[in-house]
Amino acid sequence: MGLKSVLSRPLAAYVARQYAQWQQDPIGTQQRVLRGLLAQGARTAFGRDHDLATARTAQDLAARVPVRDYEALKPYFERVKAGEADVLWPGKPLYLAKTSGTTSGAKYIPLTKDSIPNHINGARDALLHYVHRTGKSRFLDGKLMFLSGSPELETVGGIHTGRLSGIVNHHVPAYLRRNQLPSYATNVIEDWETKLDRIVDETLPAPMTLISGIPPWVQMYFDRIVQRTGRPVGEVFPGFDLFVYGGVNFEPYRKKLFDTIGRPVDSVELFPASEGFFAFQDEPGNPGLLLLLDAGIFYEFIPAERFFEPNPPRLTLAEVELDRQYALVLSSNAGLWGYSIGDTVRFVSKYPFRVVVSGRIKHFLSAFGEHVIGEEVEQTLREAMRQHPEAEVVEFTVAPRVSDDPAVPSRHEWLVEFARHPHDPAAFAAALDTGLRQRNTYYDDLLAGHILAPLLLTLLPAGAFQRYMKSQGKLGGQNKVPRLSNDRTLAEGLLGVG
Missing domain, CATH: 3.40.50.12780 (ANL, N-terminal domain)
Structure with a gap:
């Protein structure tokens, strides 16, 4: 030693x-x-x-x-x-x-x-x-x-x-x-x-x-x-x-x-x-x-579902609850005051106070009123991979696919780059749909009411995310791919370089 x-x-x-x-x-x-x-x-x-x-x-x-x-x-x-x-x-x-x-x-x-x-x-x-x-x-x-x-x-x-x-x-x-x-x-x-x-x-x-x-x-x-x-x-x-x-x-x-x-x-x-x-x-x-x-940082927590209200509640550490999504706000000795960093957290314990990072307050998918957050899609993907252990995911993102045909419902599109594909992509897509319905009641209601169709799983070719990030000048370093989008800019970019 x-x-x-x-x-x-x-x-x-x-x-x-x-x-x-x-x-x-x-x-x-x-x-x-x-x-x-x-x-x-x-x-x-x-x-x-x-x-x-x-x-x-x-x-x-x-x-x-x-x-x-x-x-x-x-x-x-x-x-x-x-x-x-x-x-x-x-x-x-x-x-x-x-x-x-x-x-x-x-x-x-x-x-x-x-x-x-x-x-x-x-x-x-x-x-x-x-x-x-x-x-x-x-x-x-x-x-x-x-x-x-x-x-x-x-x-x-x-x-x-x-x-x-x-x-x-x-x-x-x-x-x-x-x-x-x-x-x-x-x-x-x-x-x-x-x-x-x-x-x-x-x-x-x-x-x-x-x-x-x-x-x-x-x-x-x-x-x-x-x-x-x-x-x-x-x-x-x-x-x-x-x-x-x-x-x-x-x-x-x-x-x-x-x-x-x-x-x-x-x-x-x-x-x-x-x-x-x-x-x-x-x-x-x-x-x-x-x-x-x-560490020179004072934290405030805004319930994520109320963040975009004109005057949302700003809770201190003494007021937070377990297993609830909060937007993180801070004032610090870097000179940041009432600063929203854009991340959401969820407390998993108190005394000591421990959190998990659950997503981005602006990175959610609510094109149809479902308000799906990053933690929900990540948990859903993890469960689908558990059911299909042969599958290996390199990267993924989820975007809305809005139909202009009244006879064809709109849906979510999951764009996934696999290192190893699931043996049955249709079953993998069904597992994703089921998992998200279990985690998000609004999404479940939209599918039950036939307002949305079951999701579309799009398999991207190897290297698609790398090629897209390179095309945007964001390859490597600290750059990250958004999990969720309310428009198709990222999705179309990925399909364009695929």
Whole structure:
């Protein structure tokens, strides 16, 4: 056992004790975080505009600061981007995290001196909790691969700017940097396919122990390893024992990923975003992610079904219920105030507060009034795959197919790229239909009333999603395919490149 793995164990125990302290009073911890945020926010242009100096409670915050997304807060972000100080948080941010926007092109999210530790420590503490819970630390002695965006930064308004994963790359602790792959020279390659080949070149001869990234892009990496060697990934890397992932629901990818690995490996799920590092899987085998309540972020929760009301309720941690969908709203020491990140979560436990990420508040399918959410289609697909264990899914999305013939009902279209097709696609489609009807009563009513026909399963050719993402300039990195759409833009794009 190497020095890193030995020293990690007392550090892991220390960090676990720190977390246990704030978990004893999670509600009080959040109240303390909010008071600190309001005190700092009062010193900013935003604070003066919203009278944060007189705010003390969550109710005060809700009364003064409406829920807004990036577009609604864009005037403030533009001032930050232009180099103005004391706009959303005292001083200027250390970085701007550049991320894709759906309506306004690129978004620029501030990372401040106070908020950057949240991103760095969140990932570190996830691994240390794994060490503490399992006693396994040998992976720290091998090579660790973080599949990320380019660490190369540009300057915008005098502020270093780049992809979040690239920014975080600059803060990898020195004691881990020797273990880190890929190299800087490889990581800055912009073309994803070229970069992927170089990553394979660098990692094939290395004793890989930990691999981390967004599942669909890790799967591409695994596929290249198998193509090069003719062997499963777990045989190529006998020391590979820990897979760390986040960004999308892992379940649709689980079977193919582990088939490609060829043997079981442990996994840890993270809930990171440019706006903050919110939660991680603190107990192996427990699907709930521990919500980080002492990391400079104050959380509010809006019942998802009421999110688009003019004045929806904004609940604090003390008011949430189990197994209910909430849109996540946050105020943070990055200078985000009443900010809707677009994700929905569902609490699976209280004390400690653990969530699962259930979808995107704007990514739902309700072309016919059914309001199907991402978690429902992912659970439905997982159940269909359980019934048809021969099937392996690479990627999928669901879109409406509106009929212009009154005699032919409209329907949902599931566009699925399989690594291995089900033996009976019609039976697989029927399993999807049945599963979704069981999970969504509105969808069930629409089919029972013959307003919708049973879904159409469209089998896409191999590589269709990759070709589409490449055509959009979104191949690799942190880009994700929406699970649900209310129009056919994505569906037609996939069919066009298929």
